[in-house]
Amino acid sequence: MRRLLPWLPVFVLSLPVSGPWLLVTWWRERRGRQARGRRVLTPTMETIVRRLVEESITVSDDPVPLEHVVDNVDRYLDAREPTRRWRIPFGLLLVDLAAWTRTRRRVTQLAPERGREVLRRLFDEPGSPWARLGRLRQLVRLAYYAHPSAQQWMGFVPFDARTPTPRPARVPPVADLPVMDARPLEVRHA
Amino acid sequence: MHEERVDAVVIGSGAGGSVTAFRLGRAGARTVVLERGRRLPPEAQSHDELAMLANLYKEGGAQLTADLDLLLLQGSVVGGSTVLTNGVCFRMPESVRRRWATQGFALGRGELQTAYERIEAALGVRPMSPVHLNPGTEPAVKGFEALGLDVQRFHKNLRGCLGCGYCNMGCPYGRKQDAARTWIPWAEAAGVDVRARHEVLKLEARRGRIQAVVARDLERDETVRLRAERVVLAGGAIGSPELLLRSRLGGAAAGRRMGMHVGSILVAEMDEPIDAFLGDQMGWWHKGDGFALEQVHNPPMTFALTVPGRSELHHERTGRYRHLTSAGVLVPTPMSARVVLGRLGRLAKVPRADVLYKAEASVVAALRRGFDRLARVYLAGGARRVFVPLHQGSCVEHVDELPAAIARIRRPKDVPGLGTAHPQGGAVAGDEARTSVVDASLQVHGVQGLYVVDASVFPSCVEVNPQLTVMAVADAVSTRWGLPPSEPPMSPAPSPARALEVEREEETVCSS
């Protein structure tokens, strides 16, 4: 936060120009969100999510269409409880601006390949003030691996699809694992 | 603003709030419980991890410390964090009980024993069924045996568990005896009015007495003011100090002396598929020197977050899910964290709390020891390789390589997924108003009628999974208040809507 402080006067001085621009952008983003039927993600946020997926889950045999990952991110952000709901959407927008500090272009204005490279530099370069935004990678991982196709690809069998097995056949060989001693207040230490 | 008058208001419906509400209700007090989260009964829960994360967890499971280094997991739902537990039930170590007494919060051995026994009986706490130990248990137990180390099976508050492996996402089968299945309905049966989606914004006190609480009905978007002579704050560590700070109550100690069991997960890979997802997430536990090891095998979405590595490497490793098994290291921290009102948040109408914590060198050292031991256990138990939790995903195939990998853990931010599900303190109990917020009856120093009954009163980390102790403290303190001891009914039968699964469970368990 402190590293951003020097930018504050620049921001304030530029308000007469940037103010109207911000307003127009806000209005355009809102319209774009509605037009795409999204509940939280605006077009800019959506592009950032796409770049994040491409950057952090690059695979050739991809089982999950990118569109579904974006759907999941939107669904998750919409369902969250109200406390600090703005944080992640704000973080996504910040990524766009972070790229500008490096390249004088926003991520959304860069070619996908270049966008990915810039993200990697922003998040991974030692000492980068934007490194913490790298946490957003976890968001896209959540959205990706929440998809049933990804889970099937992992070899996971959903509970409802598991075949019932008679109890005795399933008791594992470690069934005699001693039970922790709960009666005295003192727990046993190794 | 809508105004009401009642005898008691309980803020929060988790481990502390639910037990207290039950005791107040049974004592005949007109009691209202205000809970920020939704009411999500088993029928409304599912195995959709993303939806459950968003609906059951505070901030959708993305609550972080102010420096964004540590994940703080807490529930925000009727039943609080108990809805998200793995049902693990521990009594507190005697050494901790004694330490608390020296810190000004004396709990009698007999007093606690009675409370534990009552709670355990009510929740059906017993050794978890070996049938539901997941297949990842075997290599771990073999490893502990090979190294001559002690390992034990948990006690849990589950009834008729099916071993689906989704405990951290609630329990759609109603088998977990969390507060939403037990204390809350029992309190309601005793006349307590439990209101979901009501967030308390402020406490009002005048001339050393609590007067009222102001809450927002999030459903109707309306403000409610409840006047009461007794207000029990049970919003959990972080939530309770936040409310005290926002209301300028609790003195200089409010928000101070917070701690947590901090930890992360180490993943081990076996040669053959073991399908560790077939069974309960948590089966075993081991106590080390300054750390504990606990099995945790997450369902696929959350598991993917615990696999270290980037891009293709991460994806490739996650694709080996059937071969993977995992466990966590937990380290109790000193009470050096702080809850403060957020810098930006102060400008907001309802300022939110930030948690400030810088991990001590001793904590990092204990994490290292814990990961070292866990890695050795898995390697001795036949793992082909282990992934030490580092951002670059340090893969270790032989114990000789371990010291170099472990040495790379220098700061909390080196460890991906570092966080806590056990925040404690922040409104600690003690006898001095300068260093503590509440006295031994958990009443806020200098504010008559205002109590704090949750994990935030712990003067130091409890060093074991806390839910049972939070409940036992709530029960013991209710007795100190003079509320008549009241035997709770036994935990309810599994949800009737899922009667089919009950039958199925009697006969069978599931495999792939």
Ligand SMILES: Cc1cc2nc3c(=O)[nH]c(=O)nc-3n(C[C@H](O)[C@H](O)[C@H](O)COP(=O)(O)OP(=O)(O)OC[C@H]3O[C@@H](n4cnc5c(N)ncnc54)[C@H](O)[C@@H]3O)c2cc1C
């Ligand atoms: C994923 C997970 C797994 C866990 N597993 C275990 C386990 O297996 N065994 C174990 O012993 N412990 C476990 N724990 C920890 C245990 O659940 C908690 O330590 C315990 O529930 C704390 O109780 P509490 O009363 O302090 O707070 P909580 O149970 O968290 O309850 C606090 C409640 O207050 C509400 N609240 C907060 N502020 C406000 C407000 N302003 N207005 C209205 N409502 C408010 C919150 O929404 C919440 O519902 C786990 C925790 C998590 C997150």
Ligand code: SF4
């Ligand atoms: S059925 Fe058992 S394993 Fe599954 S969520 Fe419920 S308590 Fe946990």
